[in-house]
Amino acid sequence: MVNSSIYPVKAEVKSLNFYYGQVHALKNINLQIPEKKVVALIGPSGCGKTTLLRCFNRMHDLYPGHTYSGEIVLHPDEVNVLSKDVDPIEVRMRISMVFQKPNPFPKSIYENVAYGLRVRGIRRRSILDEHVERALRSAALWDEVKDRLHSMAFNLSGGQQQRLCIARALAIDPELILFDEPTSALDPIATAKIEELTNELKKEVSIIIVTHNMQQAARISDYTAFMYMGELIEYDETGKIFTKPSKKLTEEYITGHFG
Amino acid sequence: MDRVDHIVRRSRFFDAFFAVVGGLILVAVLIVLFVLIGDLFYRGFDRINWQFLTSFPSRFAERAGILSALVGSILVLIVTAVCSIPLGIAAGLYLEEYAPKNRLTALIEINISNLASVPSIIYGLMALGLFVYKLNLGQSILAAGLTLGLLVLPIVIVTTREAIRSVPQHIREAAFAVGATKWQVVRDHVLPYSSGGIMTGVIIALSRAIGETAPLVTIGALTFISFLPSPPLTPEPPFISFKWLMDPFAVLPIQMFNWISRPQEGFHVNAAAVGVVILIITLGMNAAAILIRWRFRRRIKW
Ligand SMILES: Nc1ncnc2c1ncn2[C@@H]1O[C@H](COP(=O)(O)OP(=O)(O)O)[C@@H](O)[C@H]1O
Ligand SMILES: [Mg+2]
Numbered sequence: 081m082v083n084s085s086i087y088p089v090k091a092e093v094k095s096l097n098f099y100y101g102q103v104h105a106l107k108n109i110n111l112q113i114p115e116k117k118v119v120a121l122i123g124p125s126g127c128g129k130t131t132l133l134r135c136f137n138r139m140h141d142l143y144p145g146h147t148y149s150g151e152i153v154l155h156p157d158e159v160n161v162l163s164k165d166v167d168p169i170e171v172r173m174r175i176s177m178v179f180q181k182p183n184p185f186p187k188s189i190y191e192n193v194a195y196g197l198r199v200r201g202i203r204r205r206s207i208l209d210e211h212v213e214r215a216l217r218s219a220a221l222w223d224e225v226k227d228r229l230h231s232m233a234f235n236l237s238g239g240q241q242q243r244l245c246i247a248r249a250l251a252i253d254p255e256l257i258l259f260d261e262p263t264s265a266l267d268p269i270a271t272a273k274i275e276e277l278t279n280e281l282k283k284e285v286s287i288i289i290v291t292h293n294m295q296q297a298a299r300i301s302d303y304t305a306f307m308y309m310g311e312l313i314e315y316d317e318t319g320k321i322f323t324k325p326s327k328k329l330t331e332e333y334i335t336g337h338f339g
Numbered sequence: 340m341d342r343v344d345h346i347v348r349r350s351r352f353f354d355a356f357f358a359v360v361g362g363l364i365l366v367a368v369l370i371v372l373f374v375l376i377g378d379l380f381y382r383g384f385d386r387i388n389w390q391f392l393t394s395f396p397s398r399f400a401e402r403a404g405i406l407s408a409l410v411g412s413i414l415v416l417i418v419t420a421v422c423s424i425p426l427g428i429a430a431g432l433y434l435e436e437y438a439p440k441n442r443l444t445a446l447i448e449i450n451i452s453n454l455a456s457v458p459s460i461i462y463g464l465m466a467l468g469l470f471v472y473k474l475n476l477g478q479s480i481l482a483a484g485l486t487l488g489l490l491v492l493p494i495v496i497v498t499t500r501e502a503i504r505s506v507p508q509h510i511r512e513a514a515f516a517v518g519a520t521k522w523q524v525v526r527d528h529v530l531p532y533s534s535g536g537i538m539t540g541v542i543i544a545l546s547r548a549i550g551e552t553a554p555l556v557t558i559g560a561l562t563f564i565s566f567l568p569s570p571p572l573t574p575e576p577p578f579i580s581f582k583w584l585m586d587p588f589a590v591l592p593i594q595m596f597n598w599i600s601r602p603q604e605g606f607h608v609n610a611a612a613v614g615v616v617i618l619i620i621t622l623g624m625n626a627a628a629i630l631i632r633w634r635f636r637r638r639i640k641w
Contacts, residue, residue, distance in 0.1 A: 137516060139512065139515070139516070142511075142512070142515060144439065144440075169518050169519075169520060170518075172515065172516055172517065172518040173517075173518040176516060176517060177516040179509060179512070179513065179516075181509065183507075183509045183510060183512070183513045184513075185510060185513065185514070185528065186510075186532060186638070186639045186640070186641075195514065195517055195519075195527070196517030196518060198527075199514075199517060199518055199519045199520070199523050199527075200518065232638075234640050245513070248513075248517060249516070249517070251517075252517055252518065
């Protein structure tokens with residue numbers, strides 16, 4: 081499963097097991113995330129993609145009864161982000177997330193993007209302005225909103241809202257961004273914009289994207305992990321997964337025999 | 340077996356039947372309400388004038404006024420607000436955002452809902468024992484304000500929790516995901532987005548407190564008082580005085596009750612006039628609550 085072509089490595093998942101109470105949702109996951117590449121997580125609904133993604137930024141810590149064991153080691157400083165000694169707040173300042181449904185705060189466009197900086201205690205207007213502009217440019221939203229930064233985020237279209245959420249995730253200069261089916265609530269044009277965006281973003285940051293859309297995985301990812309019933313079945317370069325997968329299950333899934 | 344059109348016709352009939360019965364009951368209730376309020380306004384409204392609002396009670400109905408009761412109600416309400424609002428919001432916030440979900444908190448939750456339905460005279464009896472005698476506060480504005488504060492505390496807690504629960508979890512997650520702490524999520528998101536609902540609850544709780552009579556009778560509110568409490572501002576340093584907290588008091592509903600039990604017709608008119616004043620205050624507060632809720636709803640969409 082470990083692939084020698086994955087270098088340099090950004091993050092390494094080791095023997096990860098996850099439980100929702102009694103439900104064993106992730107079974108001994110081992111996975112290497114390359115630096116400045118896009119990794120797609122695919123698999124049928126309920127196979128554990130979201131669960132795995134939310135392990136990276138310790139989202140599960142918010143809910144009692146969500147328990148896990150194993151490691152996710154972040155390089156180059158080799159911090160195990162799942163360690164009890166590591167503060168989840170610290171982890172979330174390095175690994176940010178974009179959710180399935182656009183979820184901007186009911187605040188202005190500017191305040192949405194600046195929020196991740198404000199929670200770090202950054203108050204200087206000039207620094208905030210600079211980061212907000214940079215994040216909005218990276219999210220390909222600047223030109224559309226630069227004249228109305230202080231209007232409410234809800235006035236934006238769905239696709240714009242999702243790009244705003246991407247800008248919010250980018251503003252904190254993350255090392256890794258987690259996307260959980262970011263286009264599932266969007267129309268094809270907005271989807272295409274976001275796919276284009278991931279291509280740009282990977283020059284700066286490592287990306288993991290969950291998608292139920294196999295064409296999307298094939299279009300935008302460098303590596304693809306196929307999951308099934310809580311297990312990682314196969315992980316390889318995207319081209320290989322979609323042309324000659326080594327597992328029968330993977331082949332059946334990508335040819336549309338189930339899921 | 341019935342034919343389909345029979346079944347449909349029968350359900351249609353029942354639909355219409357219940358709509359008509361429900362509508363009639365509603366109309367009947369509204370008519371009773373409007374007749375009562377209309378009667379009150381008809382008899383009392385003309386009596387409300389400057390003299391009425393700025394005079395002390397008197398043996399003569401046409402010289403009597405509600406000054407001491409009005410000031411008493413306002414001061415008691417201030418004490419009630421100061422003790423129940425911060426406590427109620429903090430308790431609701433704690434239960435909703437911080438408390439672990441276990442048997443103990445479930446028990447506390449049930450008891451808070453039950454407290455909201457305890458008859459108010461029970462609060463009065465408890466306050467008589469605790470505030471008036473044990474804590475030695477006497478028959479004072481402070482004792483009255485604390486009593487009403489306890490009485491409306493469950494309302495504030497319950498409405499605070501409902502308002503907080505209406506903030507969607509995905510908004511909290513969005514804030515956590517950029518590295519916010521629990522307190523930052525509460526301060527920057529949960530509280531601001533639920534403040535419309537919380538304020539509505541607070542106003543409704545206070546408008547309930549304005550009309551409460553039984554517990555204040557129990558702790559000994561006066562019915563005839565011809566002086567005002569000590570002024571809160573003084574000409575000498577430190578300029579602020581809290582002596583008024585310990586002064587005796589009257590409140591509007593008790594003044595109304597007192598007048599209505601007099602034999603002379605003139606006092607009955609006065610009583611109707613106090614009733615109108617109380618109604619105007621409560622309706623005004625409820626209108627403010629509706630306005631606040633409407634404005635927040637317009638600003639926040641999920
Ligand atoms: N909060 C939860 N509590 C209990 N079980 C859950 C919870 N969330 C997800 N699950 C279960 O865990 C499994 C994986 O879910 P998820 O990671 O959301 O799948 P995917 O994102 O691949 O569709 C599913 O069987 C789902 O029913
Ligand atoms: Mg999912």
